[in-house]
Amino acid sequence: MATKNVLIIGANRGIGLNLAKAFVSLSWEVTASIRPQTRDDPSVAELKDTGATVVEIDYLDDGTIEKAAEAYGDKPLDILINVGCKLHPQLATFRLIRTSQVSPHILCRGMNSLLSSWLRDFESWLWQGPFLTMKHFLPKLEKASQPKIVNISSIFGSISGKYFIVLSS
Incomplete structure (x- = not known):
């Protein structure tokens, strides 16, 4: 076989790291991506310890996706799992704020440029990055007998989540 x-x-880290560990334990060949900005993070050492092949992909840089697809080679890809996303560091504090504690006007005042920049990046992380990854890895998926693409999002990707309610109130 x-x-x-x-x-x-x-x-x-998180879901992606645990998926890598699970697939390695099932004797799958695992290729796992990290963002170039996190290459020195201690979590990368834990990922490498699983035996996975580590590649660098940044959803905001199509070149990194294309380079990773070339490095992957000609072998078939049975499953592509898109888990990658991140929260803008300055917006991470929004999870601690309840709409009943602060007026939306005060919450958003002075945040326009940050929100504009972050929403542009968020759009890339949410759909553009996964789309480009699927595009560049499609020839590898087509070589598999039953290829699958799995897109995993977080609560933050939900338009009914508290983040968007707070930000759009």
């Missing part, structure tokens, strides 16, 4: 191959985007 041929070895099965999985690519996990966003694998140096």
Whole structure:
């Protein structure tokens, strides 16, 4: 039986890291991505310890996705899992704020440029990055007998989540 191959985007912590560990334990060949900005993070060492092949992909840089697809080679890709996303550091504090504690006017005042910049990046993380990853890895998926693409989002990707309620109130 041929070895099965999985690519996990966003694998140096959380769901992605645990998926990498699970697939390695099932004897799959795991390719796992990290963002170039996190290459020195201790979580990357934990990912490497799983035996996964680590590649760098930044959803905001199409070149990194194309380079990773070239480095992957000609082998079939059975499963592509898009987990990668991140929260803008200055917006991370919004989770601690309840709408009943502060007026939306005060909450958003002075945040326009930050929100505009972050929303532009968030759009890339949410759909553009996964789309480009699928585009560049499609030839590898087509070589598999039953290829699958799995897109995993967080509560932050939900338009009914508290973040968007707070930000749009």
